Amino acid sequence: MAAGEDPSDDALIVRIVSGDRDAFAALYRRHRADVYRYAMHISGSRPLADDVTQDVFMAVIHDAGRYRPERAAVLPWLLGIARNHVRRALHQRPTVTLPDDESAAGRTLVVEPDPLGGLARRQHLLALRRAVLELPVKYREVVVLCDLQELTYDDAATALGCAIGTVRSRLHRGRALLASRLRGTDSPLFRTPVARGML
């Protein structure tokens, strides 16, 4: 590929099918993070997210020819593949690794103007992440796709292989469950005015 080119995802897929190695590398670099985030938000496991990301692009190597642009955009197609791999992985090893403060982010030394506020925000996010992970998978998927990855309902439906109406209803139910769980949490963070205001 020539420098400065910014080909569309569809164009990259066409090139991949014709054996263009650079196009594959470009697609990988462009969407690796999206796939990783999806797998991470659904599973809560970094190793699993790493493996799923690798599996998704292995699938692209073998199945790029099966991609149909008239049926889906590339990202929902990739996330649909990721969804299958995450589900399979969770079925094989159902224990979900919850994120904790031992992550790299938790060990990063930062200077904050408002350390207590920063701590509260981090703990708040941790509680929210846990609540998302505790949602039933079918609700977690739509919350992650629509609210965390900001896919349209149409694209989320493509990734999940279901109707848009199903996405809407699951999203509504998922958000309600999430709000309910956050309200019911024992964490003092969610008894603070700030936390209550969030809900």
Next chain:
Amino acid sequence: MSDSGHDDLASALRRLAQSAEVPPLDPVRERALLEAFDKSQMEQRTPAGSGVWRAAAAAAALAVAATMAWAIVSRPGRPPAPPAVAPLTTTEFVVWPGAAELPTFESGHLMRMEVPVSALRSLGLSPPPSPVGVVQADVLVGQDGLPRAVRLSPDF
């Protein structure tokens, strides 16, 4: 959930999304994928290459079948032709009828196939003593897909 509650939840989820860290590009993983891509491309090309061999093998089989059919059909109308070489009961190769006129053998492969016993003499081979209808023979096929030599398979 109220509208403001919904908005707050949505914005909190957005913050959660932004907080999700993605590890930096791992060159080892990327290299593994690119190698898998290269391997896949080579495998996709290989079947096309083996298709040429399959076509050559099919042509050779056709040539063998045509020769044998000709030998069988033409036998009643003419006196039995003397074999090109002395009849053999061993597993040595004998030159395929007419192969001497073919281009020089450069490379090829062996094809094992079933040959009617009745066609063996026309190929210069002695039929086995046991009363079997077909025997296995190894046909040496040249680079052009045409048979060059034949022998009874050692384990016929």
